[in-house]
Amino acid sequence: MSELAINARQLSRNFGSLKAIQSLDLAVEKGCIYGFLGPNGCGKTTAIRLLTGLLRPSSGSVEVLGQQLPKSANKLRMEIGYMTQKFSLYDDLTVKENLLFLSKIFAIPAKQQNKRIQALLSLYELDTKANQMAGSMSGGQRQRLALAGATIHQPKLLFLDEPTSAVDPENRRNFWEKLFELSDQGTTILVSSHYMDEAERCHKLAILEAGIKRADGKPQQLMEDMNAHIVEVMADDLRTLKQELMHLPEVISAAQLGARLRVLVSKQVKDVKQFMLAQPSVKATDELAIVRPSLEDVFVTCTGQGRQ
Numbered sequence: 001m002s003e004l005a006i007n008a009r010q011l012s013r014n015f016g017s018l019k020a021i022q023s024l025d026l027a028v029e030k031g032c033i034y035g036f037l038g039p040n041g042c043g044k045t046t047a048i049r050l051l052t053g054l055l056r057p058s059s060g061s062v063e064v065l066g067q068q069l070p071k072s073a074n075k076l077r078m079e080i081g082y083m084t085q086k087f088s089l090y091d092d093l094t095v096k097e098n099l100l101f102l103s104k105i106f107a108i109p110a111k112q113q114n115k116r117i118q119a120l121l122s123l124y125e126l127d128t129k130a131n132q133m134a135g136s137m138s139g140g141q142r143q144r145l146a147l148a149g150a151t152i153h154q155p156k157l158l159f160l161d162e163p164t165s166a167v168d169p170e171n172r173r174n175f176w177e178k179l180f181e182l183s184d185q186g187t188t189i190l191v192s193s194h195y196m197d198e199a200e201r202c203h204k205l206a207i208l209e210a211g212i213k214r215a216d217g218k219p220q221q222l223m224e225d226m227n228a229h230i231v232e233v234m235a236d237d238l239r240t241l242k243q244e245l246m247h248l249p250e251v252i253s254a255a256q257l258g259a260r261l262r263v264l265v266s267k268q269v270k271d272v273k274q275f276m277l278a279q280p281s282v283k284a285t286d287e288l289a290i291v292r293p294s295l296e297d298v299f300v301t302c303t304g305q306g307r308q
């Protein structure tokens with residue numbers, strides 16, 4: 001087995017009576033991009049804060065880069081990078097000043113600071129922005145600066161909390177290119193997201209709901225192991241059909257996608273076409289197609305979101 005960058009056992013954190021994280025077991029292999037996928041409030045930030053040593057667990061244990069948390073939190077600070085959900089740099093400092101400030105915090109020797117900053121400015125395409133106030137940059141530029149800041153000390157392990165929630169698809173794609181480059185160089189990355197396409201790019205991921213890990217594994221494996229058939233139906237009255245289907249215990253979810261209804265049916269049903277044709281709103285002439293699962297289907301199946 002590969003070495004683990006993160007090894008959490010039965011990790012829990014309560015806030016009063018709220019169980020924000022419950023009995024989380026997590027094994028993140030070194031060099032991997034690991035995703036936390038889940039809706040708002042499911043505990044992604046809390047889990048990240050526990051894994052960075054910023055928050056103490058109510059119970060359970062965490063080992064990060066071979067060291068116990070929270071005991072070794074200070075020592076680990078130099079080995080991990082953390083890009084928080086909100087832009088955490090200074091709006092009223094220039095791009096270069098922000099990086100210079102961070103290089104001092106992370107005790108980069110004075111002689112190396114300039115070289116490291118220039119390398120980051122070039123890598124994150126910020127050369128022409130070096131003297132611009134961070135507060136006046138676009139969302140994509142701020143995000144690249146935040147990543148430059150989080151990696152200034154070349155951490156072995158990088159935590160990114162919903163890093164692309166405020167940027168357009170092209171900037172998101174570019175950002176992921178940078179993450180793959182970091183991963184290729186051996187950095188382990190744990191990234192939280194609620195975007196399915198983003199989760200699909202991860203080597204492995206965990207699906208969280210209400211503080212509980214509902215599933216984990218490689219995205220492809222999670223899709224292959226799904227305990228549901230997926231049928232797309234083209235019928236005249238999709239709204240009525242949807243209402244009809246949602247009353248059936250075998251139906252996990254039904255979502256309209258343009259002119260089709262995408263229906264997830266439990267694998268307890270052996271012949272899913274026959275099952276669909278037995279519904280009053282489905283006619284024998286309606287188009288029915290069994291399709292391959294997506295990560296969103298996995299998510300809906302293991303969190304019960306489709307029934308809400």
Ligand SMILES: Nc1ncnc2c1ncn2[C@@H]1O[C@H](COP(=O)(O)OP(=O)(O)OP(=O)(O)O)[C@@H](O)[C@H]1O
Nearest residue numbers: 015018020038039040041042043044045046047085
């Ligand atoms: N310091 C705190 N005190 C009390 N409750 C908290 C605290 N931090 C988090 N919580 C609660 O714990 C739950 C999980 O919050 P968390 O921020 O970890 O979720 P999240 O998945 O990161 O959400 P989002 O995607 O909206 O950032 C929420 O119900 C939140 O209100």
